[in-house]
Amino acid sequence: MSKQRIVVVGNGMVGHKFIDTIIGTDESKYEVITFSEESRLAYDRVQLSYFFSGKTAEDLALTDAAYYEENGIKFVLNDKVVDLDFDNRNVITASGRVESYDKLVLATGSYPFVPPIPGNDQEHCHVYRTIDDLEAITQSGETSKTGVVIGGGLLGLEAGNALVNLGVETHIVEFAPRLMAVQLDDGGGALLKRKIEGLGVHVHTEKATTEIVAGTTSRYRMNFADGSHLETDMIIFSAGIRPQDELARKTGIPIGERGGIVINNHCETGVEDVYAIGECALWENFIFGLVAPGYQMAKVAAAHMHGDSDSEFTGADMSTKLKLLGIDVASIGEVHGKTPGAQSYTYHDEIEQVYKRLIVSADGTKMVGAVLVGDVEAYGTLLQLKLNDMKLPANPSVLILPSSGGEEAAGMGVDALPDTAAICSCFDVSKGDIKNAVVAGCCSMGELKASTKATTGCGGCSALAKQVLDNELSNLGFEVKKDICEHFAYSRQELADIIRVKKIKTFSALLAECGSGIGCEICKPAVASILASYWNAYVLEDEHIGLQDTNDNYLGNMQKDGTYSVVPRIPGGEITPDGLIVIGQVAKEFDLYTKITGGARVDLFGAQLHELPAIWKKLVDAGFETGHAYGKSLRTVKSCVGSTWCRYGLKNSIGFAIDLENRYKGLRSPHKVKFGVSGCTRECAEAQGKDFGLIATDSGWNLYVGGNGGMRPRHGDLFASDLSDEQLRTYVDRIYMFYIRTADRLQRTSVWLENMEGGIEYLREVVINDSLNIATELEAEMETNIENYQCEWKTTIEDPEKLKRFKHYINSTEADTGLAFKVEREQRFPASKKEILIKELS
Amino acid sequence: MEAKSNDTTWTDICPLNDLTPDAGICALFNQQQVAIFLCKQSNSVYAVDNFDPFGEANVLSRGIIGSTADITYVASPLYKQRFNLVTGECLDSEEHKLKTFNVRIENDHIQLKEAS
Ligand code: SRM
Ligand SMILES: Cc1cc2nc3c(=O)[nH]c(=O)nc-3n(C[C@H](O)[C@H](O)[C@H](O)COP(=O)(O)OP(=O)(O)OC[C@H]3O[C@@H](n4cnc5c(N)ncnc54)[C@H](O)[C@@H]3O)c2cc1C
Ligand code: SF4
Ligand code: FES
Numbered sequence: 014m015s016k017q018r019i020v021v022v023g024n025g026m027v028g029h030k031f032i033d034t035i036i037g038t039d040e041s042k043y044e045v046i047t048f049s050e051e052s053r054l055a056y057d058r059v060q061l062s063y064f065f066s067g068k069t070a071e072d073l074a075l076t077d078a079a080y081y082e083e084n085g086i087k088f089v090l091n092d093k094v095v096d097l098d099f100d101n102r103n104v105i106t107a108s109g110r111v112e113s114y115d116k117l118v119l120a121t122g123s124y125p126f127v128p129p130i131p132g133n134d135q136e137h138c139h140v141y142r143t144i145d146d147l148e149a150i151t152q153s154g155e156t157s158k159t160g161v162v163i164g165g166g167l168l169g170l171e172a173g174n175a176l177v178n179l180g181v182e183t184h185i186v187e188f189a190p191r192l193m194a195v196q197l198d199d200g201g202g203a204l205l206k207r208k209i210e211g212l213g214v215h216v217h218t219e220k221a222t223t224e225i226v227a228g229t230t231s232r233y234r235m236n237f238a239d240g241s242h243l244e245t246d247m248i249i250f251s252a253g254i255r256p257q258d259e260l261a262r263k264t265g266i267p268i269g270e271r272g273g274i275v276i277n278n279h280c281e282t283g284v285e286d287v288y289a290i291g292e293c294a295l296w297e298n299f300i301f302g303l304v305a306p307g308y309q310m311a312k313v314a315a316a317h318m319h320g321d322s323d324s325e326f327t328g329a330d331m332s333t334k335l336k337l338l339g340i341d342v343a344s345i346g347e348v349h350g351k352t353p354g355a356q357s358y359t360y361h362d363e364i365e366q367v368y369k370r371l372i373v374s375a376d377g378t379k380m381v382g383a384v385l386v387g388d389v390e391a392y393g394t395l396l397q398l399k400l401n402d403m404k405l406p407a408n409p410s411v412l413i414l415p416s417s418g419g420e421e422a423a424g425m426g427v428d429a430l431p432d433t434a435a436i437c438s439c440f441d442v443s444k445g446d447i448k449n450a451v452v453a454g455c456c457s458m459g460e461l462k463a464s465t466k467a468t469t470g471c472g473g474c475s476a477l478a479k480q481v482l483d484n485e486l487s488n489l490g491f492e493v494k495k496d497i498c499e500h501f502a503y504s505r506q507e508l509a510d511i512i513r514v515k516k517i518k519t520f521s522a523l524l525a526e527c528g529s530g531i532g533c534e535i536c537k538p539a540v541a542s543i544l545a546s547y548w549n550a551y552v553l554e555d556e557h558i559g560l561q562d563t564n565d566n567y568l569g570n571m572q573k574d575g576t577y578s579v580v581p582r583i584p585g586g587e588i589t590p591d592g593l594i595v596i597g598q599v600a601k602e603f604d605l606y607t608k609i610t611g612g613a614r615v616d617l618f619g620a621q622l623h624e625l626p627a628i629w630k631k632l633v634d635a636g637f638e639t640g641h642a643y644g645k646s647l648r649t650v651k652s653c654v655g656s657t658w659c660r661y662g663l664k665n666s667i668g669f670a671i672d673l674e675n676r677y678k679g680l681r682s683p684h685k686v687k688f689g690v691s692g693c694t695r696e697c698a699e700a701q702g703k704d705f706g707l708i709a710t711d712s713g714w715n716l717y718v719g720g721n722g723g724m725r726p727r728h729g730d731l732f733a734s735d736l737s738d739e740q741l742r743t744y745v746d747r748i749y750m751f752y753i754r755t756a757d758r759l760q761r762t763s764v765w766l767e768n769m770e771g772g773i774e775y776l777r778e779v780v781i782n783d784s785l786n787i788a789t790e791l792e793a794e795m796e797t798n799i800e801n802y803q804c805e806w807k808t809t810i811e812d813p814e815k816l817k818r819f820k821h822y823i824n825s826t827e828a829d830t831g832l833a834f835k836v837e838r839e840q841r842f843p844a845s846k847k848e849i850l851i852k853e854l855s
Numbered sequence: 856m857e858a859k860s861n862d863t864t865w866t867d868i869c870p871l872n873d874l875t876p877d878a879g880i881c882a883l884f885n886q887q888q889v890a891i892f893l894c895k896q897s898n899s900v901y902a903v904d905n906f907d908p909f910g911e912a913n914v915l916s917r918g919i920i921g922s923t924a925d926i927t928y929v930a931s932p933l934y935k936q937r938f939n940l941v942t943g944e945c946l947d948s949e950e951h952k953l954k955t956f957n958v959r960i961e962n963d964h965i966q967l968k969e970a971s
Binding site: 823 | 868869873874878880881882883888894896897910911912913914917918919920921922923932933937
């Protein structure tokens with residue numbers, strides 16, 4: 014049997030989804046060719062605005078040429094399909110190409126509606142739909158002081174955000190009396206307007222633009238129907254979208270009264286073997302301007318072609334949760350009071366600027382809709398109540414009241430959801446699907462993402478998906494794989510909580526409390542580190558010695574031959590000539606190999622156990638402290654000279670680096686922590702590659718978190734900008750302590766951040782907005798640690814008892830007879846077995 | 856435990872107090888380096904060769920002791936291979952086995968004796 018030839022017109026999100034679904038089925042049956050009018054293959058339009066915060070076209074790409082080629086998908090870019098010939102089953106493109114089809118899929122999406130205002134087609138007038146549009150907007154932004162968005166709907170606010178990011182004075186002009194007229198009611202719209210104005214964006218409602226003419230102070234002047242006007246340098250039209258049904262109109266495929274290609278439940282159009290999916294399709298007189306319903310259509314159409322006529326498109330929910338200009342907004346179900354007899358509960362907090370409205374059925378038992386502005390925590394619960402038509406609790410107001418709006422508080426845990434409940438609408442993953450995935454062995458969010466794709470679209474479902482996953486795991490009696498080792502049935506984080514809450518001070522007490530056996534090389538150092546983080550006790554107390562790696566026990570890194578390295582702290586990399594001389598003298602006296610490290614300090618190698626105290630005594634006497642090169646703790650704060658010397662320096666990076674190093678030195682953490690402080694954006698301190706990176710700006714510090722070098726380099730994420738010294742210290746205190754509390758054993762901040770639900774956004778919530786109400790506690794813990802700091806080497810050399818352990822033999826003063834050295838480039842190195850043998854023989 | 860009659864061949868190493876509970880020390884015994892460990896929970900002492908055959912350095916006394924099922928072991932501080940403290944067998948490779956020594960606490964002293 015010859016292959017079926019499928020032609021897909023449009024390679025947007027939905028067209029690609031269709032192709033991807035076909036690839037996943039029996040692709041050998043089909044030959045697929047797709048056309049796009051755009052210059053690139055499908056990309057994530059939903060995330061389009063991230064283009065302004067640094068994402069590139071590649072980052073947004075949903076697929077690439079290699080993937081299509083591998084799977085035998087042909088594609089033609091930059092070529093618009095301009096005609097269809099149903100008799101001969103051909104499509105004809107602008108470039109004159111003719112291709113035949115057995116099945117035709119129209120996935121042409123929609124186009125932005127530009128109101129017919131005279132002057133709307135001038136140079137700096139844009140729409141907001143494609144990557145090309147955004148590139149043009151960026152260019153205009155470079156020569157503009159003021160910008161206007163026409164349209165205060167969802168997309169208009171996103172466009173407004175883009176203008177703010179471009180640094181132009183931003184205005185939003187809306188024809189309707191409120192913002193987001195489709196999703197919000199009057200109260201919600203009014204609060205949103207106030208919040209947006211609070212951010213310095215000017216909002217003008219009930220304004221109808223009549224013409225765009227040349228301006229006097231700016232490039233253009235917009236005249237409004239009420240006689241007022243506004244001057245601006247650029248304009249973005251975001252007045253709604255229209256289904257792209259040009260081809261259908263031209264060729265007679267039935268379309269709706271107000272546009273849109275009419276489809277049935279199988280996504281078939283009025284012409285045989287022609288399907289329409291996505292935003293161009295009109296189902297029951299309804300256009301779905303969201304991606305999730307489009308994805309459902311793609312699946313239905315693919316299934317139907319495959320001979321499965323059971324699968325049907327039966328409409329989709331249009332609830333949305335968004336962050337617009339940093340403000341959380343959500344709308345669920347029907348919110349305009351069109352349901353007869355519906356009643357509502359409203360919660361409005363003018364101080365905290367939170368607005369919530371819950372609309373319920375006449376008998377008060379079912380939910381009709383909800384609007385949330387400023388606090389959308391209840392979204393997950395409310396959405397599920399609505400989607401599954403569940404019975405409301407006796408007193409529905411608890412669902413929106415503060416502190417009881419949360420998932421558990423309202424007593425509607427995920428357990429109550431039916432299996433059909435949609436958890437991830439982007440990828441159509443239901444609670445039942447997650448259940449099946451768990452039965453098939455999926456135990457973590459990572460595995461769930463890989464097997465179901467849940468949460469990998471808009472991400473709005475992450476919290477809920479995690480809850481369902483955890484719930485399923487425990488329901489099925491699965492043990493979640495997080496035990497640190499066979500001796501404790503707890504994760505590092507749980508152990509840390511137990512230690513903190515029960516004020517446990519020793520490993521044996523912890524073992525008695527909740528462990529078994531005698532421990533091992535995994536749990537012992539992890540617990541030692543937690544004990545040190547919380548109680549910052551001297552690590553060489555007898556109780557702790559057996560717990561630590563040798564590096565911590567002898568306060569030096571063990572080298573390959575069993576000798577140790579010596580690394581004095583050199584805060585910020587700044588050292589006096591006298592300090593350098595002392596280090597040189599000590600190195601010379603003990604014949605230590607000397608090297609400038611990658612961390613901008615000096616490492617002395619080859620010290621034997623019995624020599625360590627004498628070496629450190631000299632260093633401590635000269636004012637040096639331990640550099641903790643051995644500990645899972647603060648390593649170095651790398652700096653550049655900054656404004657004190659450098660002609661470009663904006664701030665005193667070296668002075669601040671030294672402050673920070675002294676503030677956090679000694680603090681034990683799940684893994685080592687490094688800082689970098691650069692005096693300007695030239696970034697000579699490589700701050701973005703460090704756990705905490707600071708870069709001076711002309712108005713403060715930009716703070717980056719989660720950078721890493723090592724095996725898997727990663728640039729830190731920008732956490733906050735233009736911070737004062739004080740703010741910066743507070744934020745770092747909180748983040749650092751939060752990392753100590755919640756990270757896994759041996760997890761650098763980079764991996765910690767990557768695994769954090771909600772990522773950097775969530776971290777900001779916790780640290781800046783104190784969403785967990787723990788900021789004071791975190792700061793207090795940090796303060797205690799700072800107060801308890803001691804130089805471990807100083808304490809050790811002052812205690813004769815402790816010094817007893819610093820010799821190779823307990824019953825002899827001899828040195829390790831197994832050691833052998835050789836000299837190269839005038840310094841001492843460990844000799845290899847072969848070298849020792851040769852020496853002995855000669 | 857050893858019969859009393861063998862006591863003459865035991866060598867005194869150090870006072871028990873010199874040992875840190877749950878940590879190791881190294882002793883010089885018959886020109887050999889011996890790693891000795893005191894496990895507090897079971898109040899037992901163990902003695903094995905101090906030389907790590909993987910890292911090829913005299914460091915085992917500085918390893919961490921641990922248990923898996925009912926085996927007590929030491930993990931090398933260099934590359935973390937684990938050695939059964941009673942038999943000297945390596946839990947992570949059949950290639951290497953440590954020499955073991957007889958060890959006991961007598962009059963609050965640690966004593967060693969070559970294993971027969
Ligand atoms: C001495 C030094 C290399 C040098 O000759 O310059 C060095 C030496 C060691 N590094 Fe490093 N690292 C040194 C700078 C770095 C840097 C550069 C930096 O800090 O700017 C990095 C990459 C940055 C980073 O950490 O993100 C670095 C990434 C690592 C890693 C990989 C960490 C990761 O997240 O992938 C390890 C392994 C680990 O920690 O698990 C490591 C581990 C080690 C250890 C501790 C390996 C070991 O267990 O024996 C080395 C022994 C140090 C010693 O004996 O004193 N070292 N190491 C540098 C000491 C800096 C200091 O003054 O303290
Ligand atoms: C800024 C922005 C933010 C958004 N945010 C969200 C959100 O948060 N959540 C959400 O659910 N949705 C959001 N959307 C909507 C979402 O992007 C769309 O629902 C989705 O892209 C629709 O997919 P589609 O394939 O139907 O259309 P499109 O992605 O528009 O793809 C259609 C493609 O077909 C091409 N084409 C059209 N006609 C032809 C022709 N004749 N020949 C060849 N090619 C043709 C077009 O050039 C286009 O590339 C957002 C949209 C934008 C612009
Ligand atoms: S790169 Fe490897 S070899 Fe070099 S210092 Fe770091 S850990 Fe040692
Ligand atoms: S709902 Fe969008 S990713 Fe799950």
